[in-house]
Amino acid sequence: MKRILSLLAVAAVSLVLAAGARAQLGIVAGLTSSSTMMNTSEDVKAISLYHAGVTYKVNFGYGFSVQPSVLYQVKGAKLGELDTATDDDFKLKTGFVEVPVDLQWGPEFLAFRPYVFVEPFVGYVVSSSDKAGDADQADISSSKSKFEYGFGFGGGLEIATHIQLSVQYFNNMGPMFSRDAAASQASWAERFKNFKGIKFTVGILF
Secondary structure: OHHHHHHHHHHHHHHHHOOHHHEEEEEEEEEEEEEEEEOOOOOEEEEEEEEEEEEEEEEEEOOEEEEEEEEEEEEEEEEEEOOOOOOOEEEEEEEEEEEEEEEEEOOOOOOEEEEEEEEEEEEEEEEEEEEOOHHHHHHHHHOEOOEEEEEEEEEEEEEOOOEEEEEEEEEEEOOOEOHHHHHOOOHHHHHEEEEEEEEEEEEEEO
């Protein structure tokens, strides 16, 4: 699955670069509110983090467009005590270099364009900051899976062909931790699934 999504992303970027006549380069940034699914009933709270990067949109006519981006995306979650022997809340925070590819459709009006989109994405872990008990913290950060992949969907509004406002639900797929961590049957590796959440994004197209 990871290889298929990676090939789709590369193919989409190649298509975009070959169609520069109706393309716009831009910058994007926004809020990422994420949490993590759990295999237990523990209370999980979302953390508001951020994303920022560059984007490249190509219009194909009839309301269709493709918009790949390269982002620095930070996702995380917060829950209660990871280990009942400690009093510390557990905070999970991971930074990814992420490549999402938006497949958009929306009617074009005179000064604005509402649109809906689906978005497959792939990413690679470049930073990790976890707060837990002293004995577990280093193990948790080093045991995370290096690659991520998933999907998102949402809607947006494009104003005067240069400003984009969008909201999206996303869901990471695959394991959060490596096979070695899962095989070790560590308590934290058994309890976590993967990230999910909502992104609010503002884009400026040139």
